[in-house]
Amino acid sequence: MLRYLIDPANAITAMGVLFSAVAIHLALSGHLPLAVGVALWAMLADQLDGIVAGRLPNRAPEKAKMGKSLDGFADIIYGTIFPAIFIIEANSASLTSAIISAALLLAGVIRLSYFNNFGLSDDGRFLGIPLSYDVPLLGVLLLMQAHLAENFVLTLNIAFLALAALHVAPIRIPSPNKIMYGIIVLFSAGVSAALIIQSS
Template sequence: MNDPDHQRLHQTGMLAFARDLPNICSLAGLLCAVLSIYYAILGNLPIAIIGMIWAVVFDWGDGLIARRMKGRTDEYRAFGGQLDSLIDIVSFGICPAVFLLSYGEFSPWFLPGAFVIVAVSAIRLSYFNVFGLVDDSTYMGLALDNNVLILAFVFLFDGLFGHTIFSVIIYAMFMIMAVFNLAPIRTPKFAGRWFYVLLVYVLALTVIYSWILWIKYQ
């Protein structure tokens, strides 16, 4: 407890870690997730989708920035890893769960599904925090951010079905993805140039959902 480095870190203060550029990027993703939850509760699901997919962009971006920064200490990397994991459970656990509840008009029938989404997120992130990647470019199971990217695409077809039928589709899709999140299968970690593919995908979906909103409120 008298280790000088330990004392120095306590004197540094928590906000010094929060000012770290990759961590600022992580917190921007958290803001997107909070906005998504807010609009999901209000029932404005297109904006909720936009918030969720931008949370994915910032989640990928913080790692990209961190890897390119020189001289970042082990303490800052460790803090960033913990912050990223805690934000992930909000962005890719609580946020989709609230989205499902909102689409189900907060019916009690949707509570089990919401619990499964959050529980699977907690289990997966805990596993990842302990064991990490299988190798430098491989996850065990489907990464949680993929759930959001799949949801954003599938939800474009909302208007083609009745609300009850699409509720079942969305519910079933979340449960299937939950199985793959915890399945002992290897999935690739998309990084590097894939970030720019993600950015194009998110920008395209942002434009589409913005157009849907514009049509809706005309």
């Protein structure tokens, strides 16, 4: 099984899973800004693995098949499990956080199951908001935390309850182009650096 990780794209996906594991540990340890800073790198790995996979000449079909499955599990971890843990920690494991995290996990699983079976629409768009929006939203909310003050947790809860619905909503989102990928990289690296500095 491990030989499939020799493939560059699959190795990047696996690295993203490791970033997610570190982020989950940090969140459960109470280091929420730092956890999101690391989780952003898991999200970046998810963006990068597809680009690398598309540029690999003569990629073996079995490695591509393994990569597709691996990518889906990686998406679930950084895109739903990590944000759910963050929400539970931020809410001190309240009943509200249990409901929101359950909705987020269910929406994430449904969305990825749909995507794995049907892929992009005929016009190259995603159906529903991709899970890759979750961690960047956490980053933005954390950077705004000082301004939100006592409304931070309420804003977090409302935002992610809405996002859970949007993950499975019948709306079409364009897939990223080269410019958008560049913006994603710069945004994520910048927000990650800001959160890591904030945590020090």
